[in-house]
Amino acid sequence: MLRAAKITSLADLPDMAALLRLQDQIAQGQIGVQNIRSDYFVSPLGREQISLPQSFTVFGQKFVPDSWALAQCVFDSIIWDEQKVSRRVPSALDVAFSTLGNNQTVPELLARLRDRSPARHPFRDGFNYQHNLAAVRGVMDAQGANAWTRNLYMDWLGTLRELSQPLTDTKFPQALRTKAWAMKSLNTQLASWSQLRHDTILYAKQSYTGGGNCEFPAFLVEPHPAFWTRMREMVKRTRDAIGGLSYEGRTRFAYRPIWSSETLAEWETLTTQDPATLDEEQRNILARIFGSVELGVVKARQVEHLDTFVESIANLEAIARIQEQGGDLAHSPTLEKFACDLIEQSWTPDGSGSLRKYDGWYPRLFYRSILNDKSNSFHEDTGVGKFDAIVADVHTDVTAPGDPGSVLHEGIGAVNMAFIVVERSGKPVMFAGPVLSHFEFELIGPPRRLSDSQWQDALWGQPLEKPLRPEWRTVKDEFGNTRQVPPPPPWTRDYLVPAP
Structure with missing residues (x-):
């Protein structure tokens, strides 16, 4: 900082005015400007890039060109077609080409750039960042010889750059003119670079990928205002019905997660003992596992939950009416903020953040019983994140001559994702949102009725007992696991892409 301000000794600070000039330089952003994004900084998803804050540290980490190169090859440093490119993970090959000047990396880099296959690295490959890579290479190649001997770190990199010189001249042995030897040299460079970064891990400033705002640019609520009105009124009637009930007395309960019956029975015996005879561990067990509550408190929680439910449906109703009228x-702004807070609360300019919090309005539609008050995984176990495939047997066809009999089941499987295009301001806009799945199937033979757990096991790949209808299919999920499922109903063929 002092060097940038041309202060090399106390003689350069003869009076208070010199210190004030230094303060002005700091305030005007002339000193302490960072060139490496070395922390998590949120950036909007448009073209605008963030300016890194000034940094003042005592013996702070130092600028190194390979970290700068890596930072230029990830979000938010890459702009393509006036939009930021969401490449999140760089590679040693980026350093080899841009910083170490190794042209032998080009075929592999091109293969990664062009790779759009499902098997690619989803956060590294298939992104247009070649212009950034070439620009960084240009900066490195433009450095004079003195730059590569300025300090030991730069000297090390400069030495490794020498291995990038091609050995294609016929004066070299044939074995050294092969691609295999070139790849060996590349590997030597990157192995030595790894040693360099290891030995300077506290000294060299590490690069970070920037964070993007997570907000919805547009919203679409299914345009059935009467449906939302009816649902709001139904929930309100339910709320009024519960509010009119008499909840009297007090009850004891065990907090979830559910413990085994044997364990609960063992701990239940503690509740019958004189508290004065219990040791500290036993008292802690009772406090952690068991609770008691006035039933009036339970009623108040249920009514409050339904009030929140009514409010959310009313907002959806209002949005549907606004959109219906164009x-x-x-x-x-209030409704726009509500729409943005679907799963998580979104805060400008940071969006919803990086860790899923389930604090939006939709997760709050799942009632959190007092039994779950101590659960850290409520939404995964019971709420919005739970795999909630369910099934119900609705009709029984008893075995008869010529008829093997069956039980008709109606079930819900995994949620599907729907994509639709809607005109907005004269332009097509694609929307994505969840839609329910539905299955209708029979279990043939004497009456057999599936439980939810059996149905979920079937969806996750556990075969049901035979016989099944022949139209049940074996499909693969996104992880390559095989499972048997009934075919989707014929009325879904117009919009549902069948599973492979």
């Missing part, structure tokens, strides 16, 4: 949600 209105713009941007003119209703």
Whole structure:
């Protein structure tokens, strides 16, 4: 900082005015400007790039060109077609080409750039960042010889750059003119670079990928205002019905997660003993596992939950009416904020953040019983994140001559994702959202009725007992696991892409 301000000794600070000039330089952003994104900084998803804050540290980490190169090859440093490119993971090959000047990396880099296959690295490959890579290479190649001997770190990199010189001249042995030897040299460079980074791990400034705002640019609520009105009224009637009930007395309960019956029975015996005879561990067990509550408190929680439910449905109803009339949600900031807070609360300019919090309005539609008050995984176990495939047997066909009999089941499987295109301001806009799946199937033979757990096991690949209808199919999920499922109903063929 002092060097940038041309202060090399106390003689350069003869009076208070010199210190004030230094303060002005700091305030005006002339000193302490960072060139390496070395922490998590949130950036909007448009073209605008963030400016890194000034940094003042005592014996802080130092600028190294390979870290700068890596930072230029990930979000938010890459712009393509006036938009940021969401490449999140760089590679040693980026350093080899841009910083170490190794042209033998080009075929592999091109293969990664062009790879759009499902098997690619999803956060590294298939992104247009070649222009950034070439620009960084240009900066490195433009450095004079003195730059590569300025300090030991740069000297090490400069030495490794010498291995990038091609050995294609016929004066070299044939074995050294092969691609295999070139790849060996590349590997030597990167292995030595790894040693360099290891030995300077506290000294060299590490690069970070920037974070993008997680907000919805547009919203679409299914345009059935009457449906939302009816649902709001139904929930309100339910709320009024519960509010009119008499909840009297007090009850004891065990907090979830559910413990085995044997363990609960063992701990239940502690509740019958004189508290004065229990040791500290036993008292802690009772406090952690068991609780008691006035039933009036349970009623109040249920009513409060339904009030929240009514409020959310009313907002959906209002959005549907605005959109039905061709209105713009941007003119209703409260409703726009509500729409953004679908799963998580979104805060400008950071969006919803990086860790899923389930604090949006939709997760709050799942009632959290007092039994779950101490659960850290409520939404995964019971709430919005739970795999909630369910099934119900609705009709029994008893075995008869010529008829093997069956039980008709109706079930819900995994949630599907729907994509639709809607005209907005004269332009097509694609929307994505969840839609329910539905299955209708029979279990042939004497009456057999599936439980939810059996149905879920079938969806996850556990075969049901035979016989099954022949139209049940063996499919693969996104992880390559095989499972048997009934075919989707014929009325879904117009919109549902069948599983492979």
